[in-house]
Amino acid sequence: QVQLVESGGGSVHAGGSLTLSCAASGRAVSHYVISWFRQVPGQERKLVAAVGGIRSGINYLSDFVKGRFNASRDNARNMMFLQMNNLKPEDTAVYYCASGTPTPSSNPRHYVYWGQGTQVTVSS
Numbered sequence: 001q002v003q004l005v006e007s008g009g010g011s012v013h014a015g016g017s018l019t020l021s022c023a024a025s026g027r028a029v030s031h032y033v034i035s036w037f038r039q040v041p042g043q044e045r046k047l048v049a050a051v052g053g054i055r056s057g058i059n060y061l062s063d064f065v066k067g068r069f070n071a072s073r074d075n076a077r078n079m080m081f082l083q084m085n086n087l088k089p090e091d092t093a094v095y096y097c098a099s100g101t102p103t104p105s106s107n108p109r110h111y112v113y114w115g116q117g118t119q120v121t122v123s124s
Contacts, residue, residue: 020084
């Protein structure tokens with residue numbers, strides 16, 4: 001069993017920065033990808049970033065955040081981070097941490113474990 005708890009969301013003005021954290025628990029999590037998705041009302045969850053387990057070499061960023069966001073993972077502490085810079089109003093969403101698959105996937109249905117989500121609001 002894996003549990004995921006997000007933190008770090010909030011409200012910022014356009015151009016600002018936030019760092020989201022995902023605390024993962026459970027022995028199996030080191031073998032899984034941990035991903036960040038985001039969701040706005042009425043739309044499906046969209047993959048933002050994914051980082052693989054120990055020695056996987058997996059670090060993926062979606063095109064719409066490249067150059068602005070950075071994903072990293074501290075396997076010793078079972079933590080995943082999403083550093084978000086130069087935020088735009090279109091980044092406003094609920095951000096979810098997800099895991100339970102060994103390889104990254106943009107399909108939310110491939111993930112077994114989800115956090116409760118954290119709201120990010122960017123005002124213009």
